[in-house]
Amino acid sequence: MADPDFAGGDFTDEEFAEYFGTPARPSTERRRIPLWARLAGLIVALAMIVGSGNFLLTEIRDFASLNDAPEIRSAALDRIAESEWGWLAAEVVIVPIEEPRVGAFVTNNPSDGIIQIDLRPWGPDRLDRLVDHELGHLLDFAVWGAVPADERRGGISSEAWAECAAVDAGTRAIDLSEVVGEYHCYADELVVYEAQVGQLVEVCARWGDRECRTIGLGADGVDN
């Protein structure tokens, strides 16, 4: 609750001068703003509130509720268990990552299948998207190993591939307008991603127990 003394912000000029040391602006100034201008200002303010409503709802719904390493790891493992490519992850570790822009990473050459996630508060939706992004990298590493960049992923960038993996997994929206930076999945990139994945017959992890799976068939051999 707001302090009722300040709720209206109404001071006499004498009170204003006493509290803040300077005279209030002339009280006639406010009355000189025409009604149409005040209404226009109100409409703009309302439009801003309505326009940001979806964003605010998303942020509130995805409040960073995962705060410590065991909580973050547990949520990441849950996502891995649900994900089509989760079996490629050998381990999840939660560590402080110095680079502020990096929320998580996996390594290639040599690849170990370990997803390292930054120790910071995560919202569950944001974490799911992050895990799907890293699984996209692991799929890339598994399929193409050390093949040069221009001969893998159908030619799309490493980050676009990983972002499209998250779109394909349903935890990220496609980018309909141009994005600053390399973390995007445009419609044409998603087409490339899906075409490449559609051609896969068998994928083998290049780490851990080097498990191989036939694509389109579950581990039990049943098409799912």
Ligand SMILES: [Zn+2]
């Ligand atoms: Zn990435």
